[in-house]
Structures are given as C-alpha cells and as structure tokens.
Amino acid sequence: xxPSERAAADADAAERLQRQIAFIVEADRLKGVLRKTTLxxxxxxxxxxxHSWHLALMVTVLGEHAEQGVxxxxxxxxxxVHDLVEIDAGDTFAYDVAANVGRETRELLAAERIFGLLPSxxxxxxxxxxxxxxxxxxxxARFAAALDRLQPLLNNHHSGGGSWRAHGVTREQVERRxxxxxxxxxxxxxxxxxxxxRNCAVGHxxxxxxxxEP
Numbered sequence: 593x594x595p596s597e598r599a600a601a602d603a604d605a606a607e608r609l610q611r612q613i614a615f616i617v618e619a620d621r622l623k624g625v626l627r628k629t630t631l632x633x634x635x636x637x638x639x640x641x642x643h644s645w646h647l648a649l650m651v652t653v654l655g656e657h658a659e660q661g662v663x664x665x666x667x668x669x670x671x672x673v674h675d676l677v678e679i680d681a682g683d684t685f686a687y688d689v690a691a692n693v694g695r696e697t698r699e700l701l702a703a704e705r706i707f708g709l710l711p712s713x714x715x716x717x718x719x720x721x722x723x724x725x726x727x728x729x730x731x732x733a734r735f736a737a738a739l740d741r742l743q744p745l746l747n748n749h750h751s752g753g754g755s756w757r758a759h760g761v762t763r764e765q766v767e768r769r770x771x772x773x774x775x776x777x778x779x780x781x782x783x784x785x786x787x788x789x790r791n792c793a794v795g796h797x798x799x800x801x802x803x804x805e806p
Contacts, residue, residue, distance in 0.1 A: 608711045615709040621679045628685045628759070629744040634751035640675045640683055643743065647671040650739045657779045658735045666721075670736045673718050674725045677702035686769055687761050699726075728772065738776035741769060742784070749787045753796030762798040763788060 593601070625640040638646075648668055655664040675683075680702035684695045707719040724733045745766075748754035756766065766788055774781045791797040 611709060611711050612714070615706075618679065618706060618709055619676060622676060625675075625678045625683050627683045627744075628755040629747045630751045630754050632747050632750040634754065638747070640678050644672055644675050646743050647674075647736075647739050650743060651736075654739070654777070654780075657777055659731045659776060662731050662735045667732050667736045667739075670721045670725050670732060671739065673721055674736065674740070676706050677722065679706055685755070685759070687755075687759060687765050731776075734772060734776040737772040738780075741772050742777070742780065745770060745773075745784060745787060748796075749791060753791060753794075756791065757796045760798055763792055763800055766797055 622641040622644070623639050626637045627640055627643060629638055630636060631638050648671055651664055651668045651671060658664065677699040681695070681698040684691050703719055703722055707715045710718060724730055725736050728734055728737045748756050755761070770784050773784050788797060792799055
C-alpha cells in the first residue's frame with residue numbers, strides 16, 4: 593500500500609472510531625429517560641436503558657421458548673437498539689392515547705439522527721433492526737415484541753399494580769397490549785392470563801365496563 597493510501601485508510605479508520613464512540617456516548621442518555629413502569633420492588637421508575645438491559649437478559653433466559661427459526665443473538669441486538677429513539681422522542685406510555693399521537697413521526701426523526709451518528713454501514717444495520725422491531729413482521733421481531741410486553745407485565749405485577757393501578761388501566765387494554773405474547777410465546781400465555789386475573793381480582797387492573805357505564 594502506497595503511503596498516501598495508508599494515510600487515507602488511517603484517516604478513515606480514525607473517523608469510523610470517532611463516530612462509533614460518539615454513538616456510544618450518545619446512547620448513555622437513554623439512562624436518563626424515565627418510564628412509567630417501576631422497578632419490581634416499586635421503589636422508583638425504571639429508565640429505558642434498564643428496560644433494554646432487562647430484555648437482553650430475558651432473551652438469554654427465555655430463548656428456549658421462542659418460535660422455531662428465531663435467531664436469539666439477533667433478537668438480542670434488536671432489543672439493545674429498539675428504544676434508542678427515546679433519547680429524542682421520550683418514552684411514550686403505551687396506554688396513553690393522546691401521548692401516542694405523532695409518536696411515529698417523533699421516533700422516525702430520532703432514528704435518523706441517532707443511528708446517523710454511526711459509520712454508514714452500521715447506521716443502516718442498526719436502523720434496519722429498529723424498523724424490523726417496529727413492524728413485527730418477522731419471527732425475530734415478534735419474539736422481541738413479546739419480551740417487550742412481558743417485562744412491564746412482570747414489573748407491574750411484582751410492584752403491586754405499578755403503572756396499571758396508577759393510571760387506571762383496564763383489563764381490555766392490558767390483554768390487547770399483551771397479545772404479542774400469545775402469538776410468539778404461547779407457552780407463557782397461561783402465566784400472563786393468571787397475572788391479569790390476579791391483578792383484576794385485587795383491583796390493580798380495572799374490570800371491564802358494564803353496559804351503560806360511561
């Protein structure tokens with residue numbers, strides 16, 4: 593390699609590393625994004641980075657229950673990047689209809705900026721993983737989405753109702769939100785139903801509205 597070519601290669605490598613480090617430093621901001629879900633002990637709200645870590649651990653522990661053909665290593669990478677857009681867009685509470693208006697636009701803009709910090713090939717790869725998760729059209733994304741629903745279910749259950757109780761969430765809302773678990777993790781669906789039943793019984797989840805009720 594000619595000296596000029598080596599110098600150019602060294603400059604490219606230095607720029608690549610600089611962009612990777614910039615992305616890693618930016619990702620640290622996810623630790624400051626608070627969610628409505630609390631820790632299992634109910635002591636405080638969890639942040640989105642903690643949520644992503646918890647999901648990564650769940651892939652490792654529960655991977656044996658995934659659909660045939662799921663690539664758990666790929667799901668792990670998907671879950672590690674799936675909430676990075678919240679650095680700009682914030683965490684949108686799933687049960688807040690008004691807050692979800694415009695969420696897709698906010699997150700698309702965030703994805704463009706945040707993944708754009710990376711070297712081009714990595715930016716394309718990470719952005720594609722995020723888009724796949726959002727679409728939930730592949731077995732990997734469906735498994736990732738099921739874990740993303742299961743984690744707050746467990747946290748809410750073990751914290752005495754958590755965000756369900758705090759925000760008056762109904763049984764219909766919870767069951768609708770948990771539906772990806774029935775699809776991608778059917779072995780865990782009886783556990784989900786049991787948790788929902790138990791939290792309805794003690795009033796942590798609101799029962800279905802009766803006819804004529806506002």
